[in-house]
Amino acid sequence: MAVKYSRQRQVIHNFLMTRKDHPTADVVYQNVRQEDPHISLGTVYRNLTLLADRGEILRLHVGDGVDHFDADTSPHSHFICSCCGCVTDFSIDCLEDMLSQAKQIFDGKIESLDTCFRGVCADCINAAAKQSEPG
Amino acid sequence: MAVKYSRQRQVIHNFLMTRKDHPTADVVYQNVRQEDPHISLGTVYRNLTLLADRGEILRLHVGDGVDHFDADTSPHSHFICSCCGCVTDFSIDCLEDMLSQAKQIFDGKIESLDTCFRGVCADCINAAAKQSEPG
DNA sequence: TTCCTTGCAAATCGTTTGCATAATG
DNA sequence: CATTATGCAAACGATTTGCAAGGAA
Numbered sequence: 001m002a003v004k005y006s007r008q009r010q011v012i013h014n015f016l017m018t019r020k021d022h023p024t025a026d027v028v029y030q031n032v033r034q035e036d037p038h039i040s041l042g043t044v045y046r047n048l049t050l051l052a053d054r055g056e057i058l059r060l061h062v063g064d065g066v067d068h069f070d071a072d073t074s075p076h077s078h079f080i081c082s083c084c085g086c087v088t089d090f091s092i093d094c095l096e097d098m099l100s101q102a103k104q105i106f107d108g109k110i111e112s113l114d115t116c117f118r119g120v121c122a123d124c125i126n127a128a129a130k131q132s133e134p135g
Numbered sequence: 136m137a138v139k140y141s142r143q144r145q146v147i148h149n150f151l152m153t154r155k156d157h158p159t160a161d162v163v164y165q166n167v168r169q170e171d172p173h174i175s176l177g178t179v180y181r182n183l184t185l186l187a188d189r190g191e192i193l194r195l196h197v198g199d200g201v202d203h204f205d206a207d208t209s210p211h212s213h214f215i216c217s218c219c220g221c222v223t224d225f226s227i228d229c230l231e232d233m234l235s236q237a238k239q240i241f242d243g244k245i246e247s248l249d250t251c252f253r254g255v256c257a258d259c260i261n262a263a264a265k266q267s268e269p270g
Numbered sequence: 271t272t273c274c275t276t277g278c279a280a281a282t283c284g285t286t287t288g289c290a291t292a293a294t295g
Numbered sequence: 296c297a298t299t300a301t302g303c304a305a306a307c308g309a310t311t312t313g314c315a316a317g318g319a320a
Contacts, residue, residue, distance in 0.1 A: 004294050004299050040302045063196040111254040119246040139274050175277045
Protein backbone atom coordinates (compact mmCIF):
# COMPACT_ATOMS: atom_id res chain seq x y z
CA MET A 1 0.00 0.00 0.00
CA ALA A 2 1.26 3.46 -0.93
CA VAL A 3 1.81 6.00 1.78
CA LYS A 4 0.32 9.46 1.39
CA TYR A 5 1.38 12.55 3.22
CA SER A 6 -0.48 13.43 6.37
CA ARG A 7 0.00 16.47 8.55
CA GLN A 8 -0.69 14.42 11.65
CA ARG A 9 2.02 11.91 10.83
CA GLN A 10 4.46 14.71 10.18
CA VAL A 11 3.65 16.36 13.50
CA ILE A 12 4.06 13.04 15.32
CA HIS A 13 7.39 12.30 13.70
CA ASN A 14 8.63 15.85 14.27
CA PHE A 15 7.68 15.70 17.91
CA LEU A 16 9.40 12.37 18.40
CA MET A 17 12.59 13.75 16.91
CA THR A 18 12.71 16.47 19.54
CA ARG A 19 12.62 13.98 22.38
CA LYS A 20 15.39 11.80 23.70
CA ASP A 21 13.38 10.14 26.44
CA HIS A 22 11.55 7.57 24.31
CA PRO A 23 7.96 8.57 25.01
CA THR A 24 4.97 6.26 24.97
CA ALA A 25 2.08 6.59 22.53
CA ASP A 26 0.02 8.39 25.13
CA VAL A 27 2.78 10.88 25.89
CA VAL A 28 3.11 11.55 22.18
CA TYR A 29 -0.64 12.06 22.03
CA GLN A 30 -0.75 14.48 24.96
CA ASN A 31 2.02 16.61 23.47
CA VAL A 32 0.99 16.54 19.84
CA ARG A 33 -2.52 17.53 20.87
CA GLN A 34 -1.28 20.96 21.84
CA GLU A 35 -0.24 21.60 18.28
CA ASP A 36 -3.14 19.72 16.71
CA PRO A 37 -6.05 19.70 19.18
CA HIS A 38 -8.30 17.49 17.04
CA ILE A 39 -5.87 14.63 16.58
CA SER A 40 -7.09 11.33 17.97
CA LEU A 41 -5.27 8.71 19.98
CA GLY A 42 -6.07 6.14 17.30
CA THR A 43 -4.29 8.24 14.71
CA VAL A 44 -1.24 8.49 16.95
CA TYR A 45 -1.15 4.71 17.34
CA ARG A 46 -1.71 4.14 13.64
CA ASN A 47 1.10 6.47 12.65
CA LEU A 48 3.57 5.27 15.23
CA THR A 49 2.93 1.74 13.98
CA LEU A 50 3.30 2.82 10.36
CA LEU A 51 6.54 4.68 11.03
CA ALA A 52 7.94 1.75 13.01
CA ASP A 53 6.97 -0.76 10.31
CA ARG A 54 8.75 1.37 7.73
CA GLY A 55 11.82 1.58 9.93
CA GLU A 56 11.62 5.35 10.35
CA ILE A 57 11.36 5.04 14.12
CA LEU A 58 11.94 2.27 16.66
CA ARG A 59 9.36 0.62 18.85
CA LEU A 60 10.91 -0.36 22.18
CA HIS A 61 9.62 -3.12 24.44
CA VAL A 62 11.13 -2.22 27.76
CA GLY A 63 8.92 -4.41 29.89
CA ASP A 64 6.79 -1.85 31.67
CA GLY A 65 3.68 -2.91 29.79
CA VAL A 66 3.75 0.10 27.48
CA ASP A 67 5.56 0.50 24.20
CA HIS A 68 8.07 3.32 23.88
CA PHE A 69 9.15 5.01 20.67
CA ASP A 70 12.52 6.29 19.54
CA ALA A 71 13.21 8.53 16.55
CA ASP A 72 16.88 7.56 16.60
CA THR A 73 17.21 4.46 14.44
CA SER A 74 20.99 4.22 14.56
CA PRO A 75 22.41 1.23 16.48
CA HIS A 76 22.49 1.90 20.20
CA SER A 77 21.50 0.29 23.48
CA HIS A 78 19.00 1.37 26.10
CA PHE A 79 18.98 1.57 29.84
CA ILE A 80 15.78 1.22 31.86
CA CYS A 81 15.66 2.38 35.46
CA SER A 82 13.70 -0.03 37.63
CA CYS A 83 13.12 2.80 40.08
CA CYS A 84 11.71 5.70 38.00
CA GLY A 85 11.08 3.80 34.78
CA CYS A 86 13.06 6.23 32.63
CA VAL A 87 14.46 4.95 29.35
CA THR A 88 17.79 6.41 28.28
CA ASP A 89 20.17 5.86 25.41
CA PHE A 90 23.33 3.96 26.08
CA SER A 91 26.32 3.84 23.76
CA ILE A 92 28.40 0.71 23.78
CA ASP A 93 31.04 0.16 21.14
CA CYS A 94 30.96 -3.62 20.87
CA LEU A 95 27.37 -3.70 19.58
CA GLU A 96 28.39 -4.11 15.94
CA ASP A 97 30.96 -6.76 16.82
CA MET A 98 28.35 -8.67 18.71
CA LEU A 99 25.95 -8.54 15.80
CA SER A 100 28.50 -9.69 13.23
CA GLN A 101 29.74 -12.42 15.57
CA ALA A 102 26.17 -13.63 16.02
CA LYS A 103 25.57 -13.64 12.26
CA GLN A 104 28.50 -16.00 11.80
CA ILE A 105 27.43 -18.40 14.52
CA PHE A 106 23.70 -18.56 13.86
CA ASP A 107 22.20 -20.80 11.20
CA GLY A 108 19.23 -18.54 10.55
CA LYS A 109 19.17 -14.95 9.36
CA ILE A 110 19.86 -12.27 11.96
CA GLU A 111 18.49 -8.86 11.12
CA SER A 112 18.75 -6.82 14.28
CA LEU A 113 19.72 -6.77 17.93
CA ASP A 114 17.98 -5.15 20.87
CA THR A 115 20.10 -4.61 23.95
CA CYS A 116 18.52 -3.37 27.10
CA PHE A 117 20.37 -2.75 30.35
CA ARG A 118 18.43 -2.63 33.60
CA GLY A 119 19.28 -1.13 36.94
CA VAL A 120 18.97 2.15 38.85
CA CYS A 121 19.80 5.46 37.20
CA ALA A 122 22.14 8.04 38.76
CA ASP A 123 19.25 10.39 39.56
CA CYS A 124 17.44 7.74 41.58
CA ILE A 125 20.62 6.78 43.41
CA ASN A 126 21.23 10.42 44.33
CA ALA A 127 17.63 10.92 45.36
CA ALA A 128 17.82 7.88 47.62
CA ALA A 129 21.06 9.18 49.15
CA LYS A 130 19.43 12.56 49.94
CA GLN A 131 16.48 10.78 51.51
CA SER A 132 18.70 8.95 53.96
CA GLU A 133 20.71 12.05 54.92
CA PRO A 134 20.01 13.43 58.38
CA GLY A 135 17.32 16.10 58.11
CA MET B 136 5.48 -10.86 52.68
CA ALA B 137 6.50 -14.40 53.45
CA VAL B 138 6.01 -17.02 50.77
CA LYS B 139 4.22 -20.26 51.62
CA TYR B 140 4.38 -23.46 49.68
CA SER B 141 1.73 -24.08 47.07
CA ARG B 142 1.26 -27.15 44.96
CA GLN B 143 0.15 -25.00 42.02
CA ARG B 144 3.31 -22.91 42.08
CA GLN B 145 5.42 -26.04 42.21
CA VAL B 146 3.64 -27.56 39.25
CA ILE B 147 4.04 -24.33 37.27
CA HIS B 148 7.75 -24.08 38.03
CA ASN B 149 8.30 -27.77 37.29
CA PHE B 150 6.55 -27.48 33.97
CA LEU B 151 8.55 -24.42 32.99
CA MET B 152 11.79 -26.25 33.71
CA THR B 153 10.89 -28.96 31.22
CA ARG B 154 10.49 -26.46 28.40
CA LYS B 155 13.13 -24.67 26.41
CA ASP B 156 10.78 -22.74 24.15
CA HIS B 157 9.88 -19.95 26.59
CA PRO B 158 6.11 -20.44 26.78
CA THR B 159 3.57 -17.72 27.45
CA ALA B 160 1.33 -17.65 30.53
CA ASP B 161 -1.52 -19.13 28.53
CA VAL B 162 0.62 -21.98 27.22
CA VAL B 163 1.73 -22.70 30.77
CA TYR B 164 -1.93 -22.68 31.81
CA GLN B 165 -3.04 -25.05 29.05
CA ASN B 166 -0.31 -27.54 29.94
CA VAL B 167 -0.44 -27.34 33.69
CA ARG B 168 -4.20 -27.83 33.54
CA GLN B 169 -3.68 -31.40 32.43
CA GLU B 170 -1.94 -32.19 35.67
CA ASP B 171 -4.09 -29.92 37.81
CA PRO B 172 -7.48 -29.48 36.11
CA HIS B 173 -8.84 -26.99 38.65
CA ILE B 174 -6.00 -24.47 38.41
CA SER B 175 -7.08 -21.05 37.24
CA LEU B 176 -5.43 -18.71 34.76
CA GLY B 177 -5.20 -16.05 37.46
CA THR B 178 -3.18 -18.39 39.63
CA VAL B 179 -0.82 -19.07 36.78
CA TYR B 180 -0.29 -15.35 36.24
CA ARG B 181 0.13 -14.71 39.95
CA ASN B 182 2.74 -17.41 40.34
CA LEU B 183 4.67 -16.59 37.21
CA THR B 184 4.85 -13.00 38.46
CA LEU B 185 5.91 -14.12 41.94
CA LEU B 186 8.60 -16.43 40.59
CA ALA B 187 9.89 -13.74 38.25
CA ASP B 188 9.95 -11.12 41.01
CA ARG B 189 11.97 -13.49 43.17
CA GLY B 190 14.38 -14.13 40.31
CA GLU B 191 13.56 -17.82 40.08
CA ILE B 192 12.46 -17.49 36.46
CA LEU B 193 12.81 -14.83 33.77
CA ARG B 194 10.03 -12.80 32.20
CA LEU B 195 10.88 -12.04 28.57
CA HIS B 196 9.47 -9.11 26.63
CA VAL B 197 9.99 -10.17 23.07
CA GLY B 198 7.67 -7.67 21.47
CA ASP B 199 4.84 -9.86 20.29
CA GLY B 200 2.46 -8.42 22.85
CA VAL B 201 2.65 -11.43 25.15
CA ASP B 202 5.13 -12.11 27.90
CA HIS B 203 7.21 -15.27 27.70
CA PHE B 204 8.79 -17.11 30.61
CA ASP B 205 12.13 -18.86 30.95
CA ALA B 206 13.17 -21.18 33.77
CA ASP B 207 16.83 -20.75 32.81
CA THR B 208 18.11 -17.73 34.74
CA SER B 209 21.74 -18.06 33.70
CA PRO B 210 23.09 -15.29 31.41
CA HIS B 211 22.15 -15.94 27.81
CA SER B 212 20.65 -14.17 24.81
CA HIS B 213 17.47 -14.85 22.90
CA PHE B 214 16.53 -14.99 19.26
CA ILE B 215 13.03 -14.19 18.06
CA CYS B 216 11.89 -15.27 14.62
CA SER B 217 9.83 -12.59 12.94
CA CYS B 218 8.30 -15.28 10.75
CA CYS B 219 7.03 -17.97 13.16
CA GLY B 220 7.47 -16.06 16.41
CA CYS B 221 9.53 -18.75 18.08
CA VAL B 222 11.84 -17.72 20.90
CA THR B 223 15.09 -19.65 21.18
CA ASP B 224 18.15 -19.47 23.39
CA PHE B 225 21.27 -18.01 21.92
CA SER B 226 24.72 -18.33 23.47
CA ILE B 227 27.15 -15.52 22.86
CA ASP B 228 30.38 -15.40 24.78
CA CYS B 229 30.91 -11.64 25.01
CA LEU B 230 27.77 -11.10 27.12
CA GLU B 231 29.67 -10.90 30.40
CA ASP B 232 32.29 -8.60 28.88
CA MET B 233 29.60 -6.32 27.64
CA LEU B 234 27.97 -6.18 31.04
CA SER B 235 31.19 -5.43 32.91
CA GLN B 236 32.19 -2.86 30.30
CA ALA B 237 28.83 -1.16 30.71
CA LYS B 238 29.13 -1.15 34.49
CA GLN B 239 32.39 0.78 34.21
CA ILE B 240 31.05 3.37 31.79
CA PHE B 241 27.64 4.01 33.30
CA ASP B 242 27.16 6.37 36.22
CA GLY B 243 24.12 4.54 37.61
CA LYS B 244 23.87 0.95 38.83
CA ILE B 245 23.54 -1.72 36.17
CA GLU B 246 21.94 -4.92 37.35
CA SER B 247 21.17 -6.93 34.26
CA LEU B 248 21.22 -7.03 30.50
CA ASP B 249 18.63 -8.34 28.08
CA THR B 250 19.85 -9.11 24.59
CA CYS B 251 17.42 -10.07 21.93
CA PHE B 252 18.35 -10.88 18.34
CA ARG B 253 15.68 -10.71 15.67
CA GLY B 254 15.50 -12.28 12.24
CA VAL B 255 14.30 -15.44 10.56
CA CYS B 256 15.05 -18.87 12.01
CA ALA B 257 16.57 -21.71 9.99
CA ASP B 258 13.29 -23.65 9.92
CA CYS B 259 11.42 -20.75 8.35
CA ILE B 260 14.16 -20.19 5.80
CA ASN B 261 14.04 -23.87 4.83
CA ALA B 262 10.26 -23.86 4.67
CA ALA B 263 10.34 -20.84 2.37
CA ALA B 264 12.91 -22.55 0.15
CA LYS B 265 10.70 -25.65 -0.18
CA GLN B 266 7.73 -23.49 -1.07
CA SER B 267 9.57 -21.97 -4.03
CA GLU B 268 10.88 -25.31 -5.33
CA PRO B 269 9.23 -26.62 -8.48
CA GLY B 270 6.43 -29.04 -7.52
C1' DT C 271 -5.16 -19.04 64.38
C1' DT C 272 -2.76 -16.15 61.27
C1' DC C 273 -1.42 -15.19 56.93
C1' DC C 274 -0.70 -16.67 52.24
C1' DT C 275 -2.91 -18.70 48.19
C1' DT C 276 -6.66 -20.09 45.32
C1' DG C 277 -10.64 -19.94 42.01
C1' DC C 278 -13.73 -17.25 39.91
C1' DA C 279 -15.28 -13.32 37.63
C1' DA C 280 -15.10 -8.68 36.85
C1' DA C 281 -12.17 -4.84 35.99
C1' DT C 282 -8.20 -2.58 33.86
C1' DC C 283 -5.77 -0.61 30.28
C1' DG C 284 -2.76 -0.40 26.20
C1' DT C 285 -3.71 -1.10 21.55
C1' DT C 286 -6.44 -2.21 17.44
C1' DT C 287 -10.29 -1.86 14.39
C1' DG C 288 -14.85 -0.66 11.75
C1' DC C 289 -17.01 2.86 9.65
C1' DA C 290 -18.33 7.12 7.58
C1' DT C 291 -15.94 11.31 6.26
C1' DA C 292 -11.92 14.18 4.88
C1' DA C 293 -7.58 14.77 2.61
C1' DT C 294 -4.01 13.43 -0.79
C1' DG C 295 -2.14 12.52 -5.48
C1' DC D 296 -11.50 9.85 -9.17
C1' DA D 297 -9.09 6.33 -6.64
C1' DT D 298 -6.84 5.55 -2.60
C1' DT D 299 -5.13 6.48 1.88
C1' DA D 300 -5.77 8.81 6.36
C1' DT D 301 -8.70 10.61 10.05
C1' DG D 302 -11.82 10.88 14.21
C1' DC D 303 -14.64 8.61 16.97
C1' DA D 304 -16.11 4.91 19.64
C1' DA D 305 -16.48 0.26 20.26
C1' DA D 306 -13.91 -4.04 20.45
C1' DC D 307 -9.99 -6.74 21.80
C1' DG D 308 -6.86 -9.28 24.56
C1' DA D 309 -3.31 -9.87 27.97
C1' DT D 310 -2.89 -9.16 32.64
C1' DT D 311 -4.48 -7.71 37.22
C1' DT D 312 -7.49 -7.54 41.07
C1' DG D 313 -11.43 -8.04 44.76
C1' DC D 314 -13.44 -11.25 47.38
C1' DA D 315 -14.86 -15.25 49.91
C1' DA D 316 -13.09 -19.80 50.79
C1' DG D 317 -9.15 -23.17 51.27
C1' DG D 318 -4.44 -24.47 52.75
C1' DA D 319 0.16 -23.89 55.03
C1' DA D 320 2.99 -22.70 59.13
